[in-house]
Amino acid sequence: MYPISIVAEAMLNGLLTGAVYALIALGLTLVYGVLHIINFAHGAFLTVAMFAVWAAYVFLGLDPYLAIVPLTILFFAFGYVVQRFVIGPASHGDDGNILLVTLGLSIIIENVLLALFQSDTRSISTDVSFQVLEIGGLLISKARLYGFLGAVVVTALLWLLLVRTDTGKAIRAVAKEKLGAQLIGIDVKHVFAVTFGLGTATLAIAACLLMPTFYVNPRVGGAFVLVAFTIVVLGGMGSITGALAGGLVIGVVESLCSLYLGDSLGQIGIFIIFILVLLLRPTGLFGARA
Amino acid sequence: MTRGYLSIIVVLAILAALPFLVASNVVLNFVVFVLIITLTAQGWNLLGGVGGQNSFGHAAFFGTGAYVSAMLQVHYGVNAWVALAAAIAGGAVVGWIIGFLSFRAGLKGSYFALVTLAFAEVLRILANAMEFTGGAAGLLLKLDTGFWNLQFSSRAAFVWLALFFVALALFISQWIANSRFGAHLVAVRENEEAAKALGVDVLAVKLRAITISGAITATAGCLYLQYFLYIDANIAYGVWISIEALLAAMVGGRGLVLGPIIGAFSLHGLGEVTKLAAGRVPGIDLAVYGAVLILVVGFAPGGILGLINKLRFRGRPRPEPEKAATPAPKTEEAA
Amino acid sequence: MLEVETVTKRFGGLVAVDAASLEVRKGQIVGLIGPNGAGKTTLFAVIAGFLKPTSGRVVLEGEDITGEAPHIRARLGIARTFQIVQPFAGLNVRENIAVGAYLRHRSAADAHAKADAVAHRVGLGEDLAKPASSLTVAGRKRLELARALATEPKLLLLDEVLAGLNPSEVRDIVPVIQAIREDGVTILMIEHVMQAVMNLCEQVYVLSQGRMISEGAPEKVCTDPQVVEAYLGKGAAERLARMETGHA
Ligand SMILES: Nc1ncnc2c1ncn2[C@@H]1O[C@H](COP(=O)(O)OP(=O)(O)OP(=O)(O)O)[C@@H](O)[C@H]1O
Ligand SMILES: [Mg+2]
Numbered sequence: 103m104y105p106i107s108i109v110a111e112a113m114l115n116g117l118l119t120g121a122v123y124a125l126i127a128l129g130l131t132l133v134y135g136v137l138h139i140i141n142f143a144h145g146a147f148l149t150v151a152m153f154a155v156w157a158a159y160v161f162l163g164l165d166p167y168l169a170i171v172p173l174t175i176l177f178f179a180f181g182y183v184v185q186r187f188v189i190g191p192a193s194h195g196d197d198g199n200i201l202l203v204t205l206g207l208s209i210i211i212e213n214v215l216l217a218l219f220q221s222d223t224r225s226i227s228t229d230v231s232f233q234v235l236e237i238g239g240l241l242i243s244k245a246r247l248y249g250f251l252g253a254v255v256v257t258a259l260l261w262l263l264l265v266r267t268d269t270g271k272a273i274r275a276v277a278k279e280k281l282g283a284q285l286i287g288i289d290v291k292h293v294f295a296v297t298f299g300l301g302t303a304t305l306a307i308a309a310c311l312l313m314p315t316f317y318v319n320p321r322v323g324g325a326f327v328l329v330a331f332t333i334v335v336l337g338g339m340g341s342i343t344g345a346l347a348g349g350l351v352i353g354v355v356e357s358l359c360s361l362y363l364g365d366s367l368g369q370i371g372i373f374i375i376f377i378l379v380l381l382l383r384p385t386g387l388f389g390a391r392a
Numbered sequence: 393m394t395r396g397y398l399s400i401i402v403v404l405a406i407l408a409a410l411p412f413l414v415a416s417n418v419v420l421n422f423v424v425f426v427l428i429i430t431l432t433a434q435g436w437n438l439l440g441g442v443g444g445q446n447s448f449g450h451a452a453f454f455g456t457g458a459y460v461s462a463m464l465q466v467h468y469g470v471n472a473w474v475a476l477a478a479a480i481a482g483g484a485v486v487g488w489i490i491g492f493l494s495f496r497a498g499l500k501g502s503y504f505a506l507v508t509l510a511f512a513e514v515l516r517i518l519a520n521a522m523e524f525t526g527g528a529a530g531l532l533l534k535l536d537t538g539f540w541n542l543q544f545s546s547r548a549a550f551v552w553l554a555l556f557f558v559a560l561a562l563f564i565s566q567w568i569a570n571s572r573f574g575a576h577l578v579a580v581r582e583n584e585e586a587a588k589a590l591g592v593d594v595l596a597v598k599l600r601a602i603t604i605s606g607a608i609t610a611t612a613g614c615l616y617l618q619y620f621l622y623i624d625a626n627i628a629y630g631v632w633i634s635i636e637a638l639l640a641a642m643v644g645g646r647g648l649v650l651g652p653i654i655g656a657f658s659l660h661g662l663g664e665v666t667k668l669a670a671g672r673v674p675g676i677d678l679a680v681y682g683a684v685l686i687l688v689v690g691f692a693p694g695g696i697l698g699l700i701n702k703l704r705f706r707g708r709p710r711p712e713p714e715k716a717a718t719p720a721p722k723t724e725e726a727a
Numbered sequence: 728m729l730e731v732e733t734v735t736k737r738f739g740g741l742v743a744v745d746a747a748s749l750e751v752r753k754g755q756i757v758g759l760i761g762p763n764g765a766g767k768t769t770l771f772a773v774i775a776g777f778l779k780p781t782s783g784r785v786v787l788e789g790e791d792i793t794g795e796a797p798h799i800r801a802r803l804g805i806a807r808t809f810q811i812v813q814p815f816a817g818l819n820v821r822e823n824i825a826v827g828a829y830l831r832h833r834s835a836a837d838a839h840a841k842a843d844a845v846a847h848r849v850g851l852g853e854d855l856a857k858p859a860s861s862l863t864v865a866g867r868k869r870l871e872l873a874r875a876l877a878t879e880p881k882l883l884l885l886d887e888v889l890a891g892l893n894p895s896e897v898r899d900i901v902p903v904i905q906a907i908r909e910d911g912v913t914i915l916m917i918e919h920v921m922q923a924v925m926n927l928c929e930q931v932y933v934l935s936q937g938r939m940i941s942e943g944a945p946e947k948v949c950t951d952p953q954v955v956e957a958y959l960g961k962g963a964a965e966r967l968a969r970m971e972t973g974h975a
Contacts, residue, residue: 140502192690198446201502202642202689205448209635209682213675220674320675324631328513331506366521366528373510373517380507381497572829572838579826582815589775589809590878591801591830 104361111240112361113354118246120353121253125308126326127333127345128257129301135340136277136297137185139193139200145327146208147302149215151177151309152318159226159313166228166310167248173306181302186295208323215320225317245314252311256304257346263300264342273297277340329356329369332376396569396649400562403653407555411548420547424619426660427554428612432633433640433652434561435483435609440638441646442565442574443601444581446501449508450609450637452490452515453483455629457610458617459519462531467524472542476614483610484603491602495595509634516629530624533617542618554615558653561608565649568604577601578647609637639681643688645697654696659684728753728913729774729882734783735937736769743769745937746783751882751930756904756914758928758945760921762958766937767917768810771884774915775807776800787882801830804881808871808888810917814859820846821855823870827877841877849873849903865896872900876907883907885916889923901926921949933957 130144141147154173158164164172188207193199233244264270275283276293284290316322333352337344352372360368410423432454440446460482464470470478494507519525526532537543544550568574576597579587584594613633617623627633636656644655662684663677670676692699729751736744744766751757759767772778774785776797785793792800806827815823824842825835832838846852849869854862859870868888875883885904889897901923908914918924924931924945931948933941935957941948948954 140506188686192686194690197501198505199689201446201505202638203686205635205638206682206685206689209685210679211682213679213682216675217673217679328506328510364521367517370514370517373514376510377493377507377514380499380503380510381493570835572833572835575822575826575829575835575838578818578822579815582817583813585777586809586813586815586874587826588777588797589801589807589813590827590874591798592826593796593798 112357114240114242116354116357117350118250119357120350121250122308122312123329123333123353124346124349125253125256125304127330127349128260128342129304130330131334131337131340131342131345133298133301134334136273137294139197142201142204143207143211144330145323146211148305148309148326149318149320149323150211151306152313152322153215155309155313156224156226156318166313170307170310173310174303177306178299178303182295182299185298186291190291190294212320219320221319223317223319226313228314231314243315249311252307256307257342260304261342269296328376329372332372335376335379396566399650400566403650404555404559408552411551417547420551424547424550424554426656427558428615428619429636429640429660430558430653430656431561431612431615432609432637433656434565435605435612436637437641437646437652438565438608439601439605441641441651442581443577443598445598446505447508448505449512449634451629451631451634452486452508452512453606453609454613454633455515455519456486457483457613458623458628459525461614462533462617462623463525465533466531471540472618476542479610479614480607484607487602487606488599491599495598512629512634516625519629520625528624530622533621535621550619557611557615562649569649573600639685643684643695645695648697651695651697658696728788729915730786731774732784732786734770734773734780734785736773736778737781742937744773747934747937747939749932749939751913751915753913754911755930756908756916756928758924758931759915759917759934760924760931761934765934767934768886770934771807771886771917775805775884801878805884806875806878806880807884808875808886810886812867812871814867814870816860819856819858820851820870823859824873824877827874830878845873845877849876850899864891868892880912883912883914885914887917887919889918889920897923
């Protein structure tokens with residue numbers, strides 16, 4: 103139907119978007135893998151991070167790529183505090199409650215942002231926003247390429263952190279055997295909060311990589327939340343590399359759906375994948391962490 | 393048992409009398425809207441509250457009710473009451489299908505919640521993209537008031553109409569609460585394995601619940617259409633209505649017959665007060681709802697009705713945990 | 728009434744039940760004993776339909792029910808209790824038992840009347856309005872028994888209903904079980920409390936590492952060297968025998 107070059111470009115674009123999706127899903131899957139909870143506010147946290155990038159650029163003149171360092175630290179602290187002092191105490195550790203509490207958080211965040219910024223869409227354009235590279239006859243946006251590379255690097259770093267460091271070992275110990283970890287003196291609440299903090303920190307990085315080519319409004323995170331869940335179930339709950347692979351797949355699927363079905367139906371492919379994965383492989387999903 | 397019906401009748405009588413006491417259109421508008429939310433939440437409450445299957449996607453039923461009725465009236469000139477009946481049936485069918493797919497796959501808890509959300513989103517995108525559903529422009533009902541068209545120029549009449557359906561749902565819920573089906577549904581919520589051992593067909597019970605739930609919520613969607621005479625995909629299938637349904641039931645008292653109506657009125661009452669206090673800041677009432685949800689989940693899992701019950705039992709010899717070894721010094725009241 | 732024919736159940740590499748067979752005749756109380764992890768609860772789960780056997784058949788009153796779902800088996804007259812008690816924690820005692828009673832009674836009034844009767848029978852008559860979550864261990868075991876009984880079963884599967892009870896509580900509940908049997912309910916019970924097994928059962932099966940290693944009258948089974956070894960380890964029977972002769 104379409105010439106191969108257009109399809110190839112759509113796929114390449116899909117891969118680039120998919121890498122950032124993967125980065126967003128990374129935090130979600132990490133939190134699921136350790137805490138065994140589904141953070142419904144993940145999308146709302148992303149919105150906050152994107153507004154933070156926007157504000158840092160507009161008010162402080164901070165380039166999004168430079169903002170990565172301070173925002174990652176800031177969002178780690180934010181996630182830590184939210185898990186330790188809001189989600190933990192209010193949910194009593196019950197899985198259904200956590201979903202409701204994080205839903206409550208996302209409603210609060212979205213609407214407070216709405217009160218502060220109205221529903222206007224904001225974007226920033228830095229030097230890199232409009233630069234393109236030509237590779238093999240295909241035009242690639244530089245900013246999106248950076249996004250792709252950044253996502254891959256962060257995935258690798260997170261993987262190293264989990265496998266190589268003491269913190270990572272504690273996190274994995276808690277993920278495997280909560281009670282046992284407690285018995286050998288690991289502060290489980292602290293590890294929970296650290297993991298949650300790491301999850302939100304990856305969102306800050308994702309926001310920094312997204313903003314040069316994307317926009318932000320109070321509802322933007324909502325568009326990402328089901329996408330991120332889809333990636334997580336597709337890649338396997340709690341799997342870091344699975345999130346990367348799932349993200350790339352979903353990016354391409356979305357891009358091709360938009361190409362063939364039009365923009366208004368573009369996301370439907372994602373939801374259908376989500377439903378199908380849940381319906382057809384539920385044992386696989388629960389089996390991963392039963 | 394009769395106490396249940398009595399409190400229902402008291403609540404209904406108060407609301408039915410309201411149009412005689414208040415003439416303000418603003419107030420009656422508020423009441424109609426909240427009654428529609430109540431009805432939506434009553435559907436949610438049967439599945440999520442009584443049955444423990446938290447849905448994040450009741451918009452799927454609300455939207456189906458609204459769209460089935462709108463399409464029949466707009467495209468085929470079907471009578472509004474007939475369209476209402478079809479809308480209710482449509483909600484039941486969509487409920488059954490979603491239930492059949494998800495419950496047979498064994499989805500529970502958060503997974504069930506997310507999959508219902510995804511189903512609702514698929515329907516929203518479809519309704520937004522297809523010509524038959526009016527696309528992004530939505531569907532407009534012709535203004536033509538009259539009983540047979542299910543349109544009323546008087547707000548009071550619409551209050552009574554909505555109240556009629558809310559009352560119907562209340563009686564159905566109360567009846568279920570006292571029935572074998574209700575006992576089975578609660579058993580499934582509390583412990584599926586134990587329920588199975590006692591001969592409960594868990595899948596059939598859940599399917600029945602989601603079917604009735606879908607039908608009730610679809611009725612609300614249809615009423616919304618008849619009142620506002622306009623729907624589009626983001627209204628009818630939007631996440632907002634799924635959240636409203638869940639919130640009202642949770643805040644009022646999940647699983648309790650009067651939970652949704654108490655919750656919807658309290659929550660929206662609070663929302664109005666907030667708006668008055670904060671001025672016209674967009675979204676401020678919703679932010680308060682989010683906070684209320686967290687507070688309810690964390691500190692008042694029984695909702696408002698649960699809190700009231702607790703207060704009522706204060707000081708009375710409550711059913712205490714039996715601890716034969718340590719006879720707790722109970723302060724008996726001589727009242 | 729119940730025949731279990733060479734049932735095997737594997738969990739991945741682990742063979743929890745290994746070609747085990749047993750038979751329970753109408754009106755009997757049959758015991759199923761064996762060391763921890765022998766596969767007793769797993770075998771119960773297979774009989775009640777909660778687990779599909781890897782191979783073998785379950786036959787109830789001459790009919791093969793191996794493929795039936797648990798709720799169908801409950802309708803056919805099999806009721807089970809859970810070793811790890813599974814109360815409906817949010818409900819009170821009456822409501823808990825009524826769920827079982829609804830199996831044979833459609834109306835709420837009948838089901839509640841049945842529930843009350845059963846509760847009195849097992850000694851929960853005073854606790855009808857209490858939340859199930861407030862019951863003691865003994866109370867919860869009674870509740871398990873009451874719920875199962877409320878389904879008016881032909882065959883009652885009791886999984887360690889006496890475990891965790893103190894001797895006086897055991898003394899209270901043994902006659903209850905006896906009375907149930909006298910009403911014509913056939914009983915198959917897993918039990919570690921040997922005193923109770925001796926008192927109640929006329930026939931005992933012994934499961935060890937998934938295999939049925941012995942069966943017969945309780946006195947006979949208890950002196951079976953294979954059984955002693957299963958419980959106390961290899962060579963134990965011999966040592967015991969030597970000790971006995973030494974004392975004599
Ligand atoms: N769902 C399961 N998945 C994997 N292994 C299981 C499962 N259920 C039981 N097992 C294993 O099967 C074996 C038999 O367990 P089972 O509970 O049937 O023993 P039991 O005889 O009832 O022991 P006890 O006297 O301690 O109750 C054990 O090794 C147990 O770990
Ligand atoms: Mg056992």
